[in-house]
Amino acid sequence: MSDFDVVAQKISGLVHDLRRAHRTDGEPSFDVMARRAGYSKATLHRVLKGRDLPKWDVLHAFLTACRVAEDEMSPWKARWIEIKNLIDPIPASTTTGVPGVTADDSCDRCGLRIGNPDVHAAWHEQFVPRTDTARRALTSVPA
CATH class of the missing domain: 1.10.260 (434 Repressor (Amino-terminal Domain))
Structure with a gap:
């Protein structure tokens, strides 16, 4: 049937x-x-x-x-x-093309809830490397 x-x-x-x-x-x-x-x-x-x-x-x-x-x-x-x-089935989740990230889900990399997968992926690309660089610079400064 x-x-x-x-x-x-x-x-x-x-x-x-x-x-x-x-x-x-x-x-x-x-x-x-x-x-x-x-x-x-x-x-x-x-x-x-x-x-x-x-x-x-x-x-x-x-x-x-x-x-x-x-x-x-x-x-x-x-x-x-x-x-x-x-x-009209509602899919369980939507794939975003970003590894480890699905729409309306939490990010596997940072744990934040994702509202817009594209914006979140751009955030990882633009700001996370800067934050990591700053963190390394701050931890390498002698006390």
Whole structure:
């Protein structure tokens, strides 16, 4: 089964359960749901089409409009995250091309947290040699 098929199957299962939630609430009209949710009828109707995965805030609003209790949202969000991770995975880390340095990580050489790998690498190239030279000069001065 291809990745596309897995995602389509999971979205289909989610839509099936959303229809059940809608039915459990007595199948309110999309006019009523739009007033409850604060989203347009068209946006809420697209949720049940299953063509794509809606953003979490839209899915949450749809469920709220179907009177799903807030304390019952966790399993829904977990399913949404699972599908979203299949569609758009977040890599564990980003390689920067600098040995021992990954984005949003600490530097293996100096221990500092790296915000911008390119700036940090330039810092190592420009300032660390000067600091090392100054340190050597200071330690070689007789007391």
